[in-house]
Every structure is written in structure tokens, then in C-alpha cells.
Amino acid sequence: MLASACLVGADFGRPDPETLVLGKTTEKEIRDRFGEPSSQSTAQVKDKVVTVVRYTQIEPRPAVVLGRTLVYSFYQDKLVGFDYSSSFENDKTDFDETLPGRIKRGETTLRQVLALLGRPTGQFIYPSPYVWAQDQRAFVYSYSRNDRPPPGGTLQTINKFLAITFDSHDVVAETSLTTTVTSRPSR
Numbered sequence: 001m002l003a004s005a006c007l008v009g010a011d012f013g014r015p016d017p018e019t020l021v022l023g024k025t026t027e028k029e030i031r032d033r034f035g036e037p038s039s040q041s042t043a044q045v046k047d048k049v050v051t052v053v054r055y056t057q058i059e060p061r062p063a064v065v066l067g068r069t070l071v072y073s074f075y076q077d078k079l080v081g082f083d084y085s086s087s088f089e090n091d092k093t094d095f096d097e098t099l100p101g102r103i104k105r106g107e108t109t110l111r112q113v114l115a116l117l118g119r120p121t122g123q124f125i126y127p128s129p130y131v132w133a134q135d136q137r138a139f140v141y142s143y144s145r146n147d148r149p150p151p152g153g154t155l156q157t158i159n160k161f162l163a164i165t166f167d168s169h170d171v172v173a174e175t176s177l178t179t180t181v182t183s184r185p186s187r
Contacts, residue, residue, distance in 0.1 A: 083122030
């Protein structure tokens with residue numbers, strides 16, 4: 001295992017949405033900017049094949065494994081989505097999972113979502129797992145944390161993911177919140 005002060009993976013920060021143009025930025029532009037991804041996969045969205053590239057950075061510490069993940073999704077070499085998650089203190093993406101309960105489908109606007117939750121960690125357009133129609137778009141909020149226990153303790157992983165899909169009038173069409181906590185004995 002690497003020393004606790006080591007960074008593993010590419011060093012990157014939260015992307016500025018102004019530098020990413022959904023439907024236009026190419027996979028080559030992302031690879032030129034960030035280098036080779038940590039992993040790459042494909043996903044099926046209806047009859048479309050979407051390429052997903054993932055950049056990961058971790059920093060093991062005594063009580064926690066800090067991490068950043070940056071995911072880009074492409075359809076026909078054009079960016080259809082991105083998401084960023086961080087448990088580093090200076091750019092942590094944690095969010096209050098009770099707040100989405102205030103969002104009303106068919107009523108809450110994009111502007112109201114931003115006022116309630118702040119800037120999203122990612123955005124998606126069609127085709128993506130969060131946007132199934134060409135006239136929609138989605139904001140996502142994501143966070144993940146891994147707590148390292150002392151020897152013989154329990155390793156705990158917390159994941160939170162919120163997807164909010166907006167219709168063509170920027171009104172909430174759908175929301176999906178997933179929070180998981182998994183525990184396993186440490187070695």
C-alpha cells in the first residue's frame with residue numbers, strides 16, 4: 001500500500017462548467033486536458049452507446065481515504081455529461097440529502113433548485129442515464145467518502161447521488177436520490 005501522504009492517480013480539480021460545452025466538447029479535448037483516464041467503459045442508453053471515461057485521485061490517510069472522481073460521458077465523440085465528486089476538505093461535494101424533499105415535480109424551477117442546493121457537481125443532456133429525451137437536461141449532485149477504521153474495525157463507505165431532470169421549460173420533471181452506506185470488516 002502507498003504511504004499515507006501519497007496521491008494516487010491524476011491531480012485534477014472541479015471542472016469549470018464554462019469550459020465544457022455539452023454536445024460540442026470532444027473526447028480528444030478532455031484527454032488532451034486530463035491525460036489518460038483511470039478507466040473507460042460503455043453504457044447503453046436506449047439504442048445509443050455512450051462512452052464513459054473516469055479520472056480518479058485518492059489519498060489514503062489514517063482515518064479516511066480521501067478521493068476525487070471526475071466522470072465524462074460521450075456520445076459520438078461529443079460530451080453529453082460530466083460529474084465531479086470529492087471528499088477532500090477544500091472542495092468537498094457533500095450535500096444535505098433532506099433538501100431534495102423540498103423539490104416538487106412539475107413546479108420547482110431550475111433557478112429554485114440552484115438556490116436550494118447550489119451549483120451541481122455535474123450536468124447531462126441526451127443521451128445519458130439521466131436524460132431520456134432531447135428537450136431535457138439534468139443536474140447531478142454526488143458525494144462519496146470512505147472511512148478507514150483501526151485494525152479490526154469496520155470500513156464504512158458512504159455514497160450520495162441526486163439526479164434532477166428538467167423539462168424544456170427548466171421545470172423539474174424527475175428527481176432521484178440514492179444514499180448508500182456499506183460496511184465491511186477491515187483487514
